[in-house]
Amino acid sequence: MINYFKKTPIELFESYPNFELYIKREDKTFAGFGVKLKKIYGLIQFLERGHIKDVLIYGNPHSNFMATFITVFKQKGFTVHTLFYTNDQNLITADSILSKRFSDTVIHTGSKSNREFYINEFKKGFPNGFVIPEFGIHEAGLKGLNLLWKDLEETNLPDYLFFDIGTGFTVLSALAYFKEKEIQLIGVAIGNKIDKIPNDLAANAEKLGLDKSILSKLKILEPTTSPAFASKNKTLEDWIRKVWKEKQIPLEPVYSGKTLFTVTDYIKKQKLKGKGIYLHQGGLLNHLKYFE
Secondary structure, eight states, X not given: OOOTTOOOOEEEEEEXXXXXXXXXXXXXXXXXXXXXXXXXXXXXXXXXXXXOOEEEEEEOTTSHHHHHHHHHHHHTTOEEEEEEEOSOTTOOOHHHHHHHHTOSEEEEEXXXXXXXXXXXXXXXXXXXXXXXXXXXXXXXXXXXXXHHHHHHHTTOOOSEEEEEOTTSHHHHHHHHHTTTSSOEEEEEOOSSOTTTHHHHHHHHHHHTTOOGGGGGGEEEEOOSSOOSTTOOOHHHHHHHHHHHHHXXXXXXXXXXXXXXXXXXXXXXXXXXXXXXXXXXOOOOGGGGGGGO
């Protein structure tokens, strides 16, 4: 059985003259699925209360989101229907193997353009089924994420909490939980341009029933290397391999590596004082080549 409540360690990553940077190791969860397990916990409770058995999950089969949600929902006894967006059905990755292995039914489509057609077909066939919102962004997931923030709070809150922003779901949860606390939240713009992120966060806050005023507590940084989403360069890849060799901390170039690279650069340039924690959100299965 998957342990959603597993306590993950907080480890020292780097010491500076007046600052210590730690990492919350959510990558040490089951299969390295990370923070997504916390999101799933609340959502599954919500669906079980409604006696829902069939779910539709849609997205890229090579994503950590799809691999995690499909695997866990299947393990929890749901019938999992999947809609895959992919231009290359023959590409094989670790995440896609899990996504396909634990799907009960699969539809492949080359783009998102006909998504609504397939969603409506699912609803007709399974009137008591549930369509998982894209990337799992649902208010029920906030309950599971609060377990993570409570864990951090019990270990003495840092002065700074660092994230990769991604969809923004995790960041919004943290902003809501820590809105009355003396802690600075800093996110690195991964997955979207820095000028578009505030509007996206505001829209998702509204969907989740959160007060949009919490966004004022967030500082957003541009990645300091290879800023385009999913792009990488030799500097970043060499640094990821160096971190693994010296510290045995696995990172990947899309989210965790790029974010932590940016965070360490920011700490040095701003000469921060105090203590910070970077939340390692997991999702490493497609990037095992960096940990040889």
